[in-house]
């Protein structure tokens with residue numbers, strides 16, 4: 001069954017505690033936390049202190065997506081802050097294998113994210129180490145963008161490649177997922193859907209989360 005991971009990127013930060021309670025009551029499986037450094041991506045969001053605070057008020061696993069250059073510098077800090085899954089970008093580090101090993105050595109799940117234009121081939125020699133592959137379906141940096149159609153084929157190709165030998169590796173898809181395309185993306189092979197604006201732009205965040213949850217459980 002496909003899981004849903006609301007991204008708080010589009011949440012009301014003055015009302016964050018309530019927003020987190022609402023997605024929890026709506027059935028969120030993970031809380032997706034987009035960390036941006038203004039360097040790897042042209043936007044800046046939040047860092048360890050916010051993650052630490054969320055960890056104190058929620059028991060839902062924290063799915064931390066680092067959109068930062070040289071993520072190896074901060075792996076221990078984000079794990080200490082409460083990350084349950086830590087995903088780094090293949091394009092952001094020279095030492096992808098070493099950094100994934102560092103995450104795994106701390107006993108949490110490790111993911112690699114690929115931008116829409118990055119080929120799947122970069123994963124070939126690290127598949128054994130991975131728990132999750134996050135396919136970006138928008139160019140990272142901002143919520144509210146449109147899903148890039150070419151990523152549909154990428155999801156299917158990845159699903160076919162991993163189904164035989166790496167069936168335990170989860171496929172997460174992030175960007176441009178709305179109520180009207182979520183089921184289709186799940187059916188292509190996504191195990192986790194990241195949803196930002198189409199949950200948090202609604203007044204009733206709990207009801208909207210529930211709608212996604214019911215849709216992908218069908």
Ligand SMILES: O=C(CO)[C@H](O)[C@H](O)COP(=O)(O)O
Pocket residue numbers: 007009010032034138139140141142143144145174175176177194195196197198
């Ligand atoms: O990583 C992201 C942007 O870099 C966001 O998680 C993603 O875009 C989700 O937001 P939306 O559902 O509004 O597209």
